[in-house]
Amino acid sequence: MIVATWNINSIRMRLPRLVQWLELRRPDVLCLQETKVVDQDFPSDSLTSIGYHCLFRGEKSYNGVAILSLKPAEQVLNALPGDSDDLQCRFLEVHIAGIRIINIYAPNGQEVGSPKFAYKLGWYARLRKYLDEALDPGSDLLLCGDFNIAPEDRDVWDPEQWRGQVLFSEPEKEAFRSLVSWGLADALRMHRPEGGIYTWWDYRAGAFHRGWGLRIDHVLLSKPLAGRCTSIEVDREARKGEKPSDHAPVLATLE
């Protein structure tokens, strides 16, 4: 079983590439972030016609999450508990093949110390609280998505330039560690300890071709699922060519 995550940066702009990629890689489950489309305009027809079931929650212009799957998934939640007054679409939880899959698009945070940064940290605190109160680290749980956090030096092309900046500040890294310490494993690091593996590259300055990237998209697995994860990869090919997203997909294989 292959479960993938990809920040697509507008599903409408990326639809031809998305369809092509799904036909090429054929993941069992794909968690998408930044769909940037309201539900009534979600391009379900193009995806169901190639065999994918779609669950989604979007809003105008910003955010938006979706889960595509070859077998139907059961939607559990479409918002992070505690976000009841929050219209930002950043969370989608489903049940499929006996696994609970949570797809997140974490806030960016804009700038350390800004109101959006405080919102980001509060959002992560609510996510950790939700895990504590509602979920069991001994169950089959996969938490993936765009975390907007690079956890360690080896996840950043130039740690000294990035240190203390948004995406790579200590409070953000602590928020990430707090999720892991609940009882999750960083699936990529189980198999790939080396530096230089990134999932996002700035559109500007030819960053992708210069290797100026960050690893901010992650797949976290509960212990029972970690034992079933045999491989994981970042598909850099999907970042190449015409009109790419600024993120590459991450694909995890579970036996």
Add this chain to the structure above:
DNA sequence: ATGGCTACTCCTAGTAGA
């Protein structure tokens, strides 16, 4: 030395992303 882009919108300028 700096910055270099892309996508969105009550759409050609401002906001946001990361």
